[in-house]
């Protein structure tokens with residue numbers, strides 16, 4: 584785990600523990616679990632039963648491999664499953680979670696039996712985490728599992744989908760999500776003016792109608808940008824100049840088409856750096872030719888470089904407002920559905936700029 588991921592996983596685990604304790608949950612479902620770091624820390628530090636759901640099979644396999652290498656697998660299940668915004672997917676999700684809970688319980692019962700059989704022998708081979716697990720399960724043996732649904736870096740529509748599952752499925756008692764990549768949310772139309780999952784709440788929808796304002800793809804991209812803390816103005820000018828020249832180079836000399844550029848806009852803007860060295864057929868243009876083309880572009884674009892700082896200043900002013908609006912809309916939607924909801928920063932935003940979490944539980 585790199586230091587950024589470590590910071591996120593530790594802080595998020597503490598935030599999740601608070602919500603789980605409040606809502607009485609013993610199972611944590613980590614959606615978009617990736618390589619399973621969050622689940623592993625949650626299990627080890629707080630002893631929750633963990634179900635990691637991940638749409639990419641290679642990540643699930645990676646998570647399982649890591650788990651087998653480093654820890655006891657008891658109490659943790661990794662499953663390949665993709666959540667969709669449909670009733671069918673929600674029903675499948677419910678079935679998968681119930682099955683996993685049953686398997687986790689069986690596993691635990693087996694361990695318990697082994698433990699009883701070996702009770703006369705000291706040092707029966709069970710790890711302390713296994714013992715804690717059994718204790719944890721003993722307390723809620725007869726109850727239906729209460730589930731807390733969490734997600735670290737839920738991109739695009741994943742957070743809104745999770746919110747809908749949370750609202751509809753009774754066994755999900757709490758939610759804790761950190762979102763990212765708002766610009767990957769789906770739009771209803773080709774002009775990217777009608778985002779399906781923003782706004783969600785009646786309040787923000789009404790406000791947008793009154794103001795005749797809707798978020799564009801670029802507005803959502805801006806919401807997911809670096810915060811002001813991560814931007815060093817001394818470097819930004821040089822960095823942006825290099826970036827702009829590389830992107831223009833890619834577009835102009837056919838390494839990247841306009842369509843590629845629009846796709847690339849939706850992702851990270853720095854892919855031009857890699858593409859610079861490759862022609863479409865995979866060969867490399869001579870270095871002198873690249874230098875000459877970049878110099879040509881520099882003199883052509885130089886007149887615009889004075890706008891870099893003011894535009895960056897505008898960017899860092901608007902970014903928190905747009906991100907806050909998206910979170911506030913989600914919080915209001917959850918409250919409109921009758922649940923408790925709040926938005927709070929859980930990471931140091933210098934280390935991790937997407938530091939807000941939407942946290943919700945069901946009123947008892």
Ligand SMILES: C[S@@+](CC[C@H](N)C(=O)[O-])C[C@H]1O[C@@H](n2cnc3c(N)ncnc32)[C@H](O)[C@@H]1O
Nearest residue numbers: 615616617636637638639664665666735736741
């Ligand atoms: C940005 S990564 C975060 C991974 C992990 N939570 C972490 O922080 O290390 C988002 C993950 O969510 C997964 N994902 C995206 N959409 C999903 C969906 N609809 N259902 C399940 N997983 C999804 C992706 O495959 C990816 O592994």
